[in-house]
């Protein structure tokens with residue numbers, strides 16, 4: 001079987017790896033945009049959403065799966081792009097602290113809720129009047145290193161093309177499709193938020209969300225935890241950090257804004273008391289879906305054209321698990337979970 005994947009972001013890369021591992025002949029094309037969701041992302045795995053104290057859906061399956069998967073890809077590429085690191089969730093009030101005390105003792109947070117920390121445990125440079133809690137099974141993927149190293153691996157194991165895919169170049173001949181002189185049995189779109197304007201899949205309820213992020217230096221800020229205080233602060237080593245992220249559903253482009261910078265700096269000053277200097281600001285658009293679940297499956301009419309998308313705000317955590325499901329659908333026709341199948345939106349297809 002010959003499969004063409006359109007897009008080598010997180011989704012396309014993970015899917016290509018799965019298919020190659022199953023012995024499938026893969027071609028992957030990407031037009032190498034400089035600011036994509038994967039390239040701008042902080043790459044954090046956050047098992048419990050802060051304020052609401054809700055554990056991520058299927059966390060017990062998808063998080064251990066993601067950890068072992070990224071470790072496997074690290075040993076395959078000889079790179080270190082995945083970093084396990086606890087989250088420090090800052091309590092917002094004494095009520096919030098009491099709620100966390102109660103919540104952290106509940107069974108479903110076993111293995112995820114760590115030590116409760118006092119203000120003095122946390123230290124002077126982080127503003128934490130009410131203390132905080134450590135959350136475990138968390139960390140981050142250095143998404144740029146991941147893409148670069150996996151690109152090298154893909155070049156050794158499949159056909160990697162730098163080109164922009166256009167539907168007008170795809171010729172369908174019975175069950176076989178031809179693109180640029182090569183025949184393919186299946187074409188799978190992993191084109192991020194651009195799928196929302198892809199004629200074949202625009203019936204799906206994408207709600208792309210622009211996000212902005214800043215990089216900053218802060219020599220006095222501890223680097224032991226990812227800090228979450230509504231916004232996150234991610235230590236990158238050697239006094240460098242990322243902070244983010246904003247959400248906007250208008251102006252879906254990669255242009256940075258003054259309002260996002262103001263929002264991120266205000267959040268930063270609310271969380272840290274030590275000096276810092278902003279050194280970069282970036283923006284990209286997340287491929288998010290109305291029901292916040294990924295999109296896996298094939299087009300209702302063009303049965304050989306598929307989509308693996310909608311990784312939204314949690315791509316790093318859920319990408320490996322669902323790439324495996326998508327590859328099983330492609331290769332073995334094994335159904336994916338109903339809640340992520342594109343079939344849930346078939347009624348929207350005219």
Ligand SMILES: Cc1cc2nc3c(=O)[nH]c(=O)nc-3n(C[C@H](O)[C@H](O)[C@H](O)COP(=O)(O)OP(=O)(O)OC[C@H]3O[C@@H](n4cnc5c(N)ncnc54)[C@H](O)[C@@H]3O)c2cc1C
Nearest residue numbers: 007009010011031037038041043044165192211314315316
């Ligand atoms: C500011 C920000 C912060 C984020 N933080 C996190 C986080 O901390 N943790 C987390 O898990 N997720 C985070 N995300 C979300 C995460 O980035 C996404 O879930 C994930 O990276 C989406 O990957 P993707 O491959 O679907 O899309 P993309 O990364 O957008 O990849 C799509 C690829 O398709 C290519 N492409 C598109 N159309 C074509 C075409 N016609 N021809 C050829 N190539 C094409 C593009 O060049 C691109 O490389 C964040 C996102 C943003 C914007």
